[in-house]
Amino acid sequence: MRIAVGGLHIESSEFSEYRSSFEDFRVLEGEGIVERYGIYAPEVGDAIEIVPLIHARALPGGPVTLEFFDAWGAQFFGLLEEAMAGGGVDGVLLYLHGAASVIGMDDPEGWIAARVREMVGPGVPVACAMDLHGNVSDQLFDAVDYLTCYRTAPHVDEAETEMRAFRAIVRLIEERPQLHRAKVDIPILLPGEKTSTEVEPGTSLYGMLERVIAEHGLWDASIWMGYPWADQPRCHGAIVTLGTSIAEVEAAAAEIADAYWGVRHEFAFVGPTEAEEPAIAAALASTARPFFLSDMGDNPGAGGFDDTTGFLQKLHEAYREAGSGKRVTYASIYTPTIGVRGERGVMEMPFEAIPMLVGRTLTLVLPHGFDFCATVERMFLDATGGEGVVLADGNLKVLATQARTQFGTRRQFENAGITLEDEDIVVVKMGYLEPELSAAAEDWIMVLTPGAVDQDLVRLPYEHLTHPLAPFDGFDFAFSPEVRMR
Template sequence: MRIAIGGIALEASTFCPHRTTLAEFHVVRGDELLARYDWLRDDWAADVEWIPLVHAYATPGGPALPEAYDALEAELLDGLAGPFDGVLLDVHGAMSVVGREDVEGALARRVRGVVGARTLVSASTDLHGNVSRDLAEAVDLVTCYRTAPHEDEAETRRRAARNLVARLRHGGRPLKAWVQVPVLLPGERTSTRVDPARRIYAQVPGAEALDGVLDAAVWVGYAWADEPRCRAAVVVTGDDADVIVREAGRLARSYWDAREEFALAAPAGTLTEVLHEALDSPARPFYVSDSGDNPTAGGAGDSSFALRTLLADERLRASGASVVLAAIADPVAARVCGAAGVGAQVSLDLGGHVDACADPLAVTGTVTALDAGNAVVRIANVSVVVTDRRTPFHHEADFTALGLDVRDGTDVVVVKIGYLEPELFAMAADWRLALTPGGVDQDLLRLGHRNLGGPVFPFAQPAPPDLTPEVVA
């Protein structure tokens, strides 16, 4: 049995002015690609010949440049000359390319065109991806994560591969019941840590366990792209048409019925409001999410809005509270800091070079740390991390590498993120979500969606939709 593995993954906000270049993709091939998947050593996978093609992943941001995407797609399709019994397509579901729509749907159709009708294709995606009819038709199996924040990425890829192998051994091509739900909400309102998403996703394993069902999946969709495919979706896969249609419809109705219940995963307010809550609170460390410029959701990561607000706040300055802001992507400023060295005073025009929601901010501060092209600059009681590229700060080690103690030595930690990732969530004594501007603004109505292809909640109040699933093949 020969199964090819490959994919191109990018979560891209069409409202973000950043453009993803080929150099920003981390590209793996051969044994390095296979090393992504620890389940290749499982018994069920042992007698399969896994053929690595190419896998490319970029930090979420703005849409990919066409020439970057086309080069990666061409390599992937060339490798599929085969013959192959199956293909594991490892994608995100919310990729955008400048000037194009439904990139994953188009990719799946091109993969199908190369490998032919007999080869089974299984796709693994993020639950913040989108499932268009084109994508649902072109693949034979498709599944997604069941947790947000994501703690089951590896298990989802394992499930996509295990189901593919099982159907190749016996069972063949399954049926798919697909339905879209006209609701489009950001991940910070649909975290599976809390209801109603927790309640909805808790139903998925039960649906999957039913006789006649192979897999069940619920997608939230991607809120920061303006495409007709962007909305929630459900796909239930199996052999009993009546059961998969019933279960897909039940899950879809659960999602639609809960649309008014979805709320932000943490108390929220303007950055000034939540900063003052942090100053009034004894909880330390107190975390604040600069949610509008979150680079792991598609933000540019270089907005100066949060730093400008912090430095202008008289209460913060008078309090003497220690603050860390992570991070502002500014390669020019990072190089200036590196050339100056630790202990040097530097003057910078910091941030705002990509995302113009706030202009570059003229600051003078002291370089307190340097590591791997990144720097820490202390300005009054604020230590701002300056990075040479768009960089998420999700782990304590990301901070300690720069000499920052965000567990015991910092009062307030402002991080460009949405809901806190598990390690930071466990570390935070308290937490607030700051509703800041940027390419992944939580105020969706402020962004100006125009191309959703019909009424979608919360942009409009759709009439009760027909949520009868369609069996696609």
């Protein structure tokens, strides 16, 4: 049994100026793929042979360049063609995130799946495992025989999901069942910060899947929340059910759709949220320390560019106006160079040149035109951000790094010389706080800052979404589930 395995894994904000390309992707090929995915098939090497295509995975970012996507595609489809011409292919297993935005394309994953189907023909099973924050277009749904996604967010069931898809493709090849599948589009688009499965209504909604699968005798049932930071018709919730009985598959899809729509009013941010000014005022006035502020609109963990300074400017201004002596750390800003304003204009300093500025107080020009008069305190090294520098105006410190990063662990702060407990206010670019930060926080606010992953979706300039769609058209328009059967 020869199973071709490959895929593409990125969520990319179309509202980001960042472009995700070769340097952003970790690429698995050859033996790397066999090792990574072979763990799901105990019989690999004997009954099952994994035919490696290519799998590329990147941190969330901006739209993927066509250059990268073309290069990925040339290798992926080239290897698939070779495999078909060589020993043949009995099945194809796709590992796709589902929220890739590629410049000039509306539905990259659907296109990939459709092209695979075109190449292998109708008789070769194709299975696909996704992230529940991915999008399921009709094109994608129609092209694959089996489709599943995570059932938890944060995603603690990634391995289980990958294994489910692997087992499904083996079963499809071995048993040749008459598998039916249903899809229902749910007209809701929500950010992940409102749909965690660790709180209601996410817990119960996803919790119903196992029961529905058992009761209807299904192969599988999945719920997608979709990815909100792309302006594409496919961005919305979706449900897919699979099984051998048409009636059961259809009934189960309708049942989950009703449940999903039924809890639409209950999705709420997993923590306290505020607009920028009140959040800053609350943090400056609070005695809780450290008080965490999440600059959510630029969260690189969801596709933010990591370079916005709008919230920092407001915080800095309020801080100076209040004459606050509080210790504040802002983590962080991505900037490949730092401008230094002098008599003859602005000189862009690369990170290699910044150590010689340590100890000096200068007018620094940070991204988006933020003039920050600060002392260059010290350099540090961040595992993903590379060279970093601490810039301080009194007790307000800004961490700047030469590559995109996210300060999500205590260790990273310590590397930069910051002890969380010594700070009154810590600003991070994320949505809900990572576990170590959450444990350290005496209080916190998720701030509704603008950016590439603005959590206040209705203020983003969408044009191509499928309407009606909550929250854009309210939550109370009429919806009756339409079941798409294949």
